[in-house]
Amino acid sequence: MKFMRKFLAILLSLYIFNAQAQQRYELNTGWLCNNIKEVKVDGAQISKAGFVLDNWMQATVPGTVLTTLLNNKKVPDPFYGMNTEKIPDIYKTGNDYYTYWFVKDFDEKAVGNEQVWLQFRGINYKAEIFLNGKKVNAATHEGMHLRARFNITKYLSSTGKNRLAVIVYPPDVVGNPNGGQGGDGTIARNLTTQYTAGWDWIQPIRDRNTGIWDKVTIEKTQGVNILNPHVVTLVPGKRIPNAKQQPATIKVSVEVENPTMKAISGILQYQMAGKTVSKSVTVPANKQFEITFADLAIENPRLWWPNGYGKQDLYPLNIKFLSANRVLDQENLTVGIRQIDNIWNEHTQSMGAYVNGQKIFIKGGNWIISDAMLRFSDARYDAEVRYHKDMNLNLIRIWGGAILERPEFYNACDKYGLLVFQDFWFSGDCNGRWVDPLKKDDQWTRRKYPDNHLLVLTAIEDQVKMIRNHASLAFWCGGNEITPPDDILNPIKNDILPRLDGTRKFFDFSNSDEMSYNTIGGNGDGPYNIQDPKSFWAVKTYPYNSEVGSVGVGDYESLARFIPNENMIAPESDGKVDSVWNYHKYIPYGKHIEPYGKVEDAKDFAMKAQLVNYDQYRALMEGFSNKMWDWYTGSIIWKTQNPWTALRGQMYDYYLDPNACLYGLRKGSEPLHIMMNPLDSMVTVVNNGLVDRHNLMVQAKVYDMDGKDYFYSQVFNSIGASSVRRFFPMNEFLKKLDKKDGVFVSLKLLNEKQEVLSDNVYWLADKDGGYKGLQHIKQAKLEATATQKGKGKVEVLLSNPSGNPVAFFNRIALVDTESGKRILPSFYDDNYVTVLPGERKTITVEYTHATDNLAVEVYGWNVEKQTIGIR
Structure with missing residues (x-):
């Protein structure tokens, strides 16, 4: 009998789990759409089951109007060649051209005390929503960066057959795509993506991302709805990865809503790390309020660390509301236990990032958005963030002219250990930092963008709640190179973030003095163009540089994916370039290609560009690492990815094909790395790790173009945690070698088992600064x-x-x-x-x-x- 009771209990728990698992699902297939000009009736009629949809087009939801048109072959691929010029721009057509009705039939009904919720995670820009002949939203939904949630229980059909109809309007002010950053800037009058009017890395997105661009979800609860859980992890003291840990404290709160006409009593509980924390709760009828649990101490916690410093351990956390042995609602989270602090470094005059008490040298990449047409997927997010991990980076900055990223992006960052620096939706270009003749309005006017400040504050509250539980989310930022207006900035700093988060540093803007004191002058970031690799070692820039970058042309196979064959013409060193290359925002390589020999064609150019790419980004990160804690507390590369087929600032192309930038950066960013200073040929080792490294063999050899090696030195030595150490110079030795053809320098770092911990090969130019030896080197039969x-x-x-x-x-x-x-x-x-x-x-x-x-x-x-x- 005892066994039978236990067996039945297990069956009951499985039933409850499986029933609950089916309570949330996406409406992501079977949508139809039609342009507003083709539809002569209102939403009440469209959303009735009898309305005929025979001539309507298959719609992509989540997605934009442009994505739907592309998928139905109504427009050419805007990422190929100059196809964007063949697609009508909304600035010329008027907004109705991209205003569409979207319709979805689905099965659902509520039984007993069940409540059914319709959730939109993102609509751009305005929407009216109808269900079964009734209007769902009392006020027009407005704003791209804002979720919408509706209790649709009373609108559901008694038959269970339902029709949802949504009309989506583009941004009110779409902006003139006149070639400026954000076009004429007026796109920023809306709470939407600024880049869609064009930037120096993308052509305009013709529909300005209009559409139901993010997930649409149906959720069913049993009376009580759990909303916006908030988890804070406190890890005091200075911790060491993989060691036995002192306890960590978990603080959890959650909003609970009861939309029914009767009070509901029960047990609100959460489970984590094998422990349960419970609280008896009564939720009055038609009320919503926040409930805070007692603190939970986790003994010997498995901590979450940034990439390169330790593991990214994550804990499942389950929150339930139980009443009469039933689960009325539940939410499942994944939590990383870590604490992020910031301490000003007086020596460098910049902010220092600390995780679990350990200072972290920031090696970051700037991120725009995964796809300029908002075609997001878990797999693409995972791949892109993994590439950043593979580059040995530990931070991604989300640029302010795009979006606050989707939860799936942060899931990947949690998984791979990438800290996230999150801008809000402002840019110096559109929001008035500089005089700009391409802008329609003056700086005083642009400084007040967007038009609806209350909407911005509402959206920030909502979006903070959406992503605040992610371990990877490390910093908030008011905007790209400019603060929001004061009546937005001050509530963010003094109310919203302290109230809804309270654990993360907020920078007023991305290159502010509170992040990096800019004694050098200028804007506090850059440069962005190709440079002499030595300059990264020799020239001191901003001590925590939010944007520093270079070129990024992919190899020939990458180019062939979006450049027509007739336009495969190699750029010239004087900057002359084919129209399609120029259209895709090519940054000239100048004379940096010439030392490798006269360019024969586009294929030859692409191969030689990879040598330059590798050298550029290896030198960039080596130069910054060489002055770790002396000149710098970190740097963030502009930029590491492209959401369009641009020819600049990318470690991999839009199609996720890596180029040599990625591997040069990967090499220069190694957590334990051996390198040679090009200024004095000093062999140097950088240790980003948190433990001292002893009994390391530092080895240096030189090879000529025939493959003959010239042994130089190998010594046993050690290096302290989070430090840089100079070992021996090679300049005199290199001078003695016949450098008429150039040489290879091979550096290796080995442990006592003779295992290679780091290896690095440099190719040095001849005495005239060219690579004649490489031009004539014999074939190697690999x-x-x-x-x-x-x-x-x-x-x-x-x-x-x-x-x-x-x-x-x-x-x-x-x-x-x-x-x-x-x-x-x-x-x-x-x-x-x-x-x-x-x-x-x-x-x-x-x-x-x-x-x-x-x-x-x-x-x-x-x-x-x-x-x-x-x-």
Whole structure:
């Protein structure tokens, strides 16, 4: 009998769990749409089941009008060539051209005390909502950055057959896309994405992102609705990863709503780390209020650390409201236990970031948005954030001219250990920081954008609640290069964030003196163009630089995805460039390509550009790391990704194909890294880790163009935690070598087991500053094999026999044997690798694409392209 009772209890708990698991679902298929000009009736009629939709178009929801038109082949791909010019711009057509009705039929009904909720996570820009002939929203929904939630229980059909109709209007002021940053700037009069009127990295988005752009969800509760949980984790003291930890404190609160006509009593509880915290609660009829739980102490917690400093341990947290042995509602969260603090560094005159009591040297990337047409997916978010992890970065800054990112993005950042620096929706360009002849309004007027300040404050409250529980979210920021107006800024600082968060640093704007005291002058960020790699080591810039960057052209295969064949013309060193390259915002490489030899064609240019890319971003992060805690507390690269097919500032292209920028940056950002200062040839090691490293072998060799090696030095030594140490110079040795052709410098850092912890190969120019040796280097017959190492994992072994020259700058690509195209995304633990004579290197490739038709392609500067099968 005892066994039977236990068995029935288990069955009951499984029933409750499964029933509850079905209480929330997306309306993400089966939508139809039509332009307002084609629809002659109102929403009350459209939303009735009898209204005929025979001539309506299949709609993409979540998505924008432009995405729907593209998916129905009504417009060409705006990311290819100059196709955007073939798509009518809303500024010329008028708003009705992109104003659409969206209709969705779905099955749902409420039984007993059930309550059914319709939730929109994002509509751009205004909307009226109808269900079964009735208007759902009393006031027009307005604002892109704002969720909407409606209790639709009373509107549901008794048959369970329902029709939802939503009319979506574009932003009121769409802006003139006149070539300025944000066009004429007036797009910022709305609470919407500013980049859609065009920027220096994108052409205008013709519909200005109009549509039901984020998830639409139906949720069913049993009377009580749990809303906006808030979890704060306190980790006092200075912690060490992987050590036994002192307790951490968990503070949880949650809003509870009762929309029914009767009070509801029950137990509100949450479970985490095997512990349960409960509270008896009575929720009065038609009331909503916040409930705070008693603090929970977690013994020996598994802590969450930024990438490169420790693991990203996460805990599930489940909140339930139970009454009469029934779960009325529940919410499931994932929580990382960590504490983030900020302490001003008097030496550098910049803010220092601390996690769990440990100072973190910020190595970050600026992020615009995943897709300029808002085609988001969990898989794409995961891949993009993983690339940032693979670059050995520890922070992503979300730029203010786009959105506050979606929860799925923060899930990926939680998973991979990327701290997030989140701007709100303001930019110096549109919001009036500078005089700009391309702007319609003067600075005084633009300074007051957007028009509806109360709407902004409402949206900020809502969006803070949406993402505040993510361990990765580290900093809030008022805006990109400018603060919001005072009547927005002051409530954010003094009310909204202290009340709704209270744990994260708020910077007034992205390059403010409170972040980085800018004694050098200027705007506090940049430069953005190609530079002499030595300058990253020699020139002191802002001590916590929010934007510093360079070029980012992809390789030939990347270019071919969006540049028509007739436009595949290599740019010239004087800046002359094909119209399509220019349209895609090409930044000139100037004379940085010339040292590698005369450019033959676009393919040759793209290959040589990868050498420049690698050198640029390796030098950038090495230069900043070399002055860690002396000149700098961090830097954030402008920018690491593109949501459009732009030819600038990207470590991988829109199609998720990495270029050499990613691997140069990955090399220069290694947590434990050996490098050579180009100013004095000093071999230097940087240790970003939190523990001292002892008995390290520091090794240096030089190779000429024939592959002959010249041993220089190897010494045992150590380096302290979070520090930089200079070991020995190589300048005199390098001067003695015949440098008429240039040489390779090989640096390695090994442990006592002779395992390589870091290796780095530099190619040095000849005495005239060119690379004549590389231009004439002999071919190396690189041996390559590939072995399947489990699902989604391939191991590539590269061997360069003794007596060969250096096998220089080899690109590995996983390809589909049927199409010959690359498998995207693919993740390589190294790429553009150089293999020394007598050396073997193993490269691990991971992928998620489901196919058996795989091969590995390998080619290099002096290595013939080969395609090898996978064993």
